[in-house]
Amino acid sequence: MTPISIEETAAFLTQCKDAYILIHRSPDGDCIGSGYSLQAVLKQFGIRSRVLCDDPIPHRFGYLLPDEEEEDFEPQCILSVDVADEALFGSLQERFAGKVDLCVDHHVSNNGYAARLLVEPEASAACEVLYKVYRAMGVKMNKQIAMCLYTGIATDTGCFKYSNASADTHLIVSEIMREFPHIRYDLINREMFTVKTRGQLAAETFMLRNMEYHADGRITIVWATKAICEQHGVDVKDMEGLTSLGLQPEGVEVGITVRERENGEFKVSMRSARDVNVSAICQSLGGGGHVKAAGCTVSGTIDEMRRTLLAAVEAVL
Amino acid sequence: MTPISIEETAAFLTQCKDAYILIHRSPDGDCIGSGYSLQAVLKQFGIRSRVLCDDPIPHRFGYLLPDEEEEDFEPQCILSVDVADEALFGSLQERFAGKVDLCVDHHVSNNGYAARLLVEPEASAACEVLYKVYRAMGVKMNKQIAMCLYTGIATDTGCFKYSNASADTHLIVSEIMREFPHIRYDLINREMFTVKTRGQLAAETFMLRNMEYHADGRITIVWATKAICEQHGVDVKDMEGLTSLGLQPEGVEVGITVRERENGEFKVSMRSARDVNVSAICQSLGGGGHVKAAGCTVSGTIDEMRRTLLAAVEAVL
Numbered sequence: 027m028t029p030i031s032i033e034e035t036a037a038f039l040t041q042c043k044d045a046y047i048l049i050h051r052s053p054d055g056d057c058i059g060s061g062y063s064l065q066a067v068l069k070q071f072g073i074r075s076r077v078l079c080d081d082p083i084p085h086r087f088g089y090l091l092p093d094e095e096e097e098d099f100e101p102q103c104i105l106s107v108d109v110a111d112e113a114l115f116g117s118l119q120e121r122f123a124g125k126v127d128l129c130v131d132h133h134v135s136n137n138g139y140a141a142r143l144l145v146e147p148e149a150s151a152a153c154e155v156l157y158k159v160y161r162a163m164g165v166k167m168n169k170q171i172a173m174c175l176y177t178g179i180a181t182d183t184g185c186f187k188y189s190n191a192s193a194d195t196h197l198i199v200s201e202i203m204r205e206f207p208h209i210r211y212d213l214i215n216r217e218m219f220t221v222k223t224r225g226q227l228a229a230e231t232f233m234l235r236n237m238e239y240h241a242d243g244r245i246t247i248v249w250a251t252k253a254i255c256e257q258h259g260v261d262v263k264d265m266e267g268l269t270s271l272g273l274q275p276e277g278v279e280v281g282i283t284v285r286e287r288e289n290g291e292f293k294v295s296m297r298s299a300r301d302v303n304v305s306a307i308c309q310s311l312g313g314g315g316h317v318k319a320a321g322c323t324v325s326g327t328i329d330e331m332r333r334t335l336l337a338a339v340e341a342v343l
Numbered sequence: 344m345t346p347i348s349i350e351e352t353a354a355f356l357t358q359c360k361d362a363y364i365l366i367h368r369s370p371d372g373d374c375i376g377s378g379y380s381l382q383a384v385l386k387q388f389g390i391r392s393r394v395l396c397d398d399p400i401p402h403r404f405g406y407l408l409p410d411e412e413e414e415d416f417e418p419q420c421i422l423s424v425d426v427a428d429e430a431l432f433g434s435l436q437e438r439f440a441g442k443v444d445l446c447v448d449h450h451v452s453n454n455g456y457a458a459r460l461l462v463e464p465e466a467s468a469a470c471e472v473l474y475k476v477y478r479a480m481g482v483k484m485n486k487q488i489a490m491c492l493y494t495g496i497a498t499d500t501g502c503f504k505y506s507n508a509s510a511d512t513h514l515i516v517s518e519i520m521r522e523f524p525h526i527r528y529d530l531i532n533r534e535m536f537t538v539k540t541r542g543q544l545a546a547e548t549f550m551l552r553n554m555e556y557h558a559d560g561r562i563t564i565v566w567a568t569k570a571i572c573e574q575h576g577v578d579v580k581d582m583e584g585l586t587s588l589g590l591q592p593e594g595v596e597v598g599i600t601v602r603e604r605e606n607g608e609f610k611v612s613m614r615s616a617r618d619v620n621v622s623a624i625c626q627s628l629g630g631g632g633h634v635k636a637a638g639c640t641v642s643g644t645i646d647e648m649r650r651t652l653l654a655a656v657e658a659v660l
Contacts, residue, residue, distance in 0.1 A: 203509060
């Protein structure tokens with residue numbers, strides 16, 4: 027693995043050919059915005075590319091996708107964006123492990139699996155890193171690229187709420203908005219941060235009513251099993267937006283949201299209200315992520331899961 | 344009333360003396376940030392001032408207040424910030440109506456009650472207008488001023504979520520963050536947008552469970568009477584942050600939150616999801632505000648209140 031600069035990344039991208047762009051499973055706004063903005067940028071340079079993801083792109087991100095069908099071809103270049111670890115390729119790992127030519131990322135936990143690596147841990151989002159790369163490439167922004175980058179940055183910062191939203195973040199967003207003042211950013215934000223189906227609202231209501239307080243209220247756990255989700259007509263994957271529910275109560279330090287993935291396997295999202303490093307906690311459980319927003323997978327019964335998580339968090343509180 | 348420019352406002356402020364700064368009743372982040380930043384700025388010019396509000400400043404805005412006690416004096420100059428109408432002075436109206444020397448505001452509905460008026464309807468917040476005024480005054484920003492301005496802008500844009508957050512808005516925030524990178528903006532945002540007491544969470548849960556859908560789901564009404572608030576240990580005034588609850592369901596155009604103020608008098612907050620002008624609707628009911636966030640007061644029983652509000656909204660849907 028060789029760390030490379032913004033300029034070297036720009037140079038590499040302008041000369042690549044027939045690229046696959048890998049994004050992580052359970053795709054979010056940042057990897058989707060990164061992947062599809064990069065595809066649009068490469069297209070400007072006459073380079074064809076495909077975005078590959080182990081999971082389908084959720085419907086609400088549909089406005090970021092290109093109008094044309096993606097053609098199939100054998101890749102000559104493998105890129106990844108916003109992927110800290112090859113394990114996050116999911117089933118694509120088998121085919122692409124050890125073969126990534128360039129990774130652009132912002133996760134401090136990136137384990138350096140790619141031949142070339144551009145990681146900016148200070149950046150709020152991979153889209154923030156890519157914005158600088160695109161500028162270095164002399165890209166002419168268009169509306170789709172602007173919407174991709176805005177979406178990636180907005181979603182990864184919780185709409186500029188979290189500590190990763192920096193002066194640079196706001197400056198980049200200001201530049202995007204200045205160039206494209208007629209994009210309805212407010213409707214993007216509404217779609218990303220506000221809108222819920224009635225089923226999701228019902229699930230949220232359920233979760234709020236069943237929030238568990240531990241360690242004198244410094245830890246909250248809210249969990250939903252498949253059965254509960256089905257009962258409320260909610261797809262577990264639609265609940266991504268609810269991961270910070272547990273940070274709402276006064277005095278909480280760590281909010282844990284647990285969603286059943288398969289029988290006996292739980293997807294855990296851990297959020298930090300202030301200064302607890304949940305990335306380290308999740309790493310101790312085999313996961314990873316950001317200092318204030320991380321995740322892992324835990325197996326067992328609900329009771330076992332609860333004990334495992336509480337022990338890991340209480341060890342650092 | 345004479346409209347004046349940023350520069351004329353700056354000139355007027357630098358030569359004023361012994362000023363009262365009036366903000367609106369039910370004070371929010373923008374008028375509090377405006378008032379106390381202006382007080383800190385005037386202090387730099389050796390001008391003493393007091394911030395006057397008909398209601399107490401909510402506890403969670405305590406970090407914006409100066410350490411020193413405000414001394415009392417007879418005013419020689421009356422200023423108002425973020426106040427669109429003298430009626431919003433509340434009980435202070437009697438003393439100050441017709442006597443305001445300068446008003447700085449961003450409400451398009453400002454009715455021009457002041458001798459000098461600086462209104463920028465494009466600005467997301469009065470704090471955004473004041474930032475430009477302070478720059479024109481050559482103010483040396485300090486941490487308190489920065490926190491006031493950030494708080495005003497963040498709260499009035501819903502943490503940059505609404506359509507009033509512009510390229511200018513993000514640029515100003517970027518400049519503030521660049522100058523004061525060590526302010527914990529994330530903790531301000533947490534306090535403003537995330538933290539709720541357990542009682543508030545209970546009230547929110549109650550409201551979500553009792554959300555009324557009208558006009559094929561295009562209008563929602565959530566309401567709370569004093570009795571319900573008492574039952575959940577919630578102060579009606581603490582519920583300010585819940586005004587956009589009703590915009591969460593898919594397909595909704597207007598979300599109405601109604602809180603009982605006195606027996607039989609309801610404070611109505613109306614929010615628009617997309618393009619319905621709720622300011623016009625609220626004006627028709629004797630209130631006012633912004634295109635997408637407005638308010639009014641309605642009297643009567645809950646049934647009467649519901650009929651009145653639905654008729655007014657359905658007339659424009």
